Amino acid sequence: MKIVVFTGAGISAESGIQTFRGNNGLWEGYDIDEVATPEAWHKNPELVQKFYNMRRKAVLEATPNPAHQLLANLEKEYNLHIITQNVDDLHERAGSKKVLHLHGEITKARSSIDDSLIYDIKGWELKLTDTCSLGSRLRPHIVWFGEQVPMLNEAAKLANEADIFVVIGSSLQVYPAAGLVHEIKSTCQLVVIDPEIPTLRSRNRTKFIQNKATEGLPIFIEWLKNNVV
Numbered sequence: 001m002k003i004v005v006f007t008g009a010g011i012s013a014e015s016g017i018q019t020f021r022g023n024n025g026l027w028e029g030y031d032i033d034e035v036a037t038p039e040a041w042h043k044n045p046e047l048v049q050k051f052y053n054m055r056r057k058a059v060l061e062a063t064p065n066p067a068h069q070l071l072a073n074l075e076k077e078y079n080l081h082i083i084t085q086n087v088d089d090l091h092e093r094a095g096s097k098k099v100l101h102l103h104g105e106i107t108k109a110r111s112s113i114d115d116s117l118i119y120d121i122k123g124w125e126l127k128l129t130d131t132c133s134l135g136s137r138l139r140p141h142i143v144w145f146g147e148q149v150p151m152l153n154e155a156a157k158l159a160n161e162a163d164i165f166v167v168i169g170s171s172l173q174v175y176p177a178a179g180l181v182h183e184i185k186s187t188c189q190l191v192v193i194d195p196e197i198p199t200l201r202s203r204n205r206t207k208f209i210q211n212k213a214t215e216g217l218p219i220f221i222e223w224l225k226n227n228v229v
């Protein structure tokens with residue numbers, strides 16, 4: 001039996017990292033077009049760098065919450081994979097090993113001319129003068145709005161193999177990631193944990209747990225232990 005957990009910004013909210021929706025279209029006070037697109041990087045790399053440096057600092061100061069930890073514990077008992085839209089490393093710091101990052105990782109930088117050159121960032125700051133081994137400027141290792149999602153096929157394959165697919169803390173509004181819900185088999189048990197249940201094409205077998213991640217996951221785990229061998 002394979003469990004695939006699809007996490008969004010909501011799972012890190014209780015670690016103090018802001019979600020994306022519900023702020024008048026702004027993200028940490030910024031218009032996403034100004035800070036999270038390839039156009040923004042060309043137009044104003046200073047601002048983009050400043051935005052991601054600020055967010056990286058917040059991520060480094062945050063710690064995994066009990067929801068991240070419960071998932072890491074479940075991985076020891078079940079065949080469980082995480083697909084995350086989050087760019088933070090809180091799943092890894094909680095101990096999860098099988099984590100696929102759909103939208104990149106904020107703790108890393110990559111070459112702006114060769115996508116295979118990826119580097120760990122030491123500390124919170126990436127500078128505009130930092131370069132890759134080929135001498136070109138390093139950019140945040142983030143999938144910006146309007147860019148291809150390189151890990152999408154791998155994520156879709158995982159979703160399709162799932163017997164249980166659990167969505168935690170995602171508004172399911174950011175595509176193509178949100179489309180993964182439609183990749184699951186008709187026999188797959190879909191579970192949604194979110195204080196505000198996102199709109200979903202109706203399905204017979206959906207279990208809704210309308211709670212925060214730290215409260216909803218224990219409910220899911222109890223259901224799992226009672227209903228699934």
Ligand code: NAD
Binds near residue numbers: 013086169174193213
């Ligand atoms: P979103 O901000 O669009 O939606 C967040 C969802 O989380 C909402 O449905 C909300 O009701 C729910 N939520 C809020 N508090 C919660 C809690 N305590 N427990 C469970 N759910 C809670 O997030 P998204 O769907 O992930 O899409 C946003 C995009 O922005 C993603 O592409 C992601 O890469 C990026 N993002 C990442 C981070 C991060 O790395 N932590 C943070 C913000 C945004």
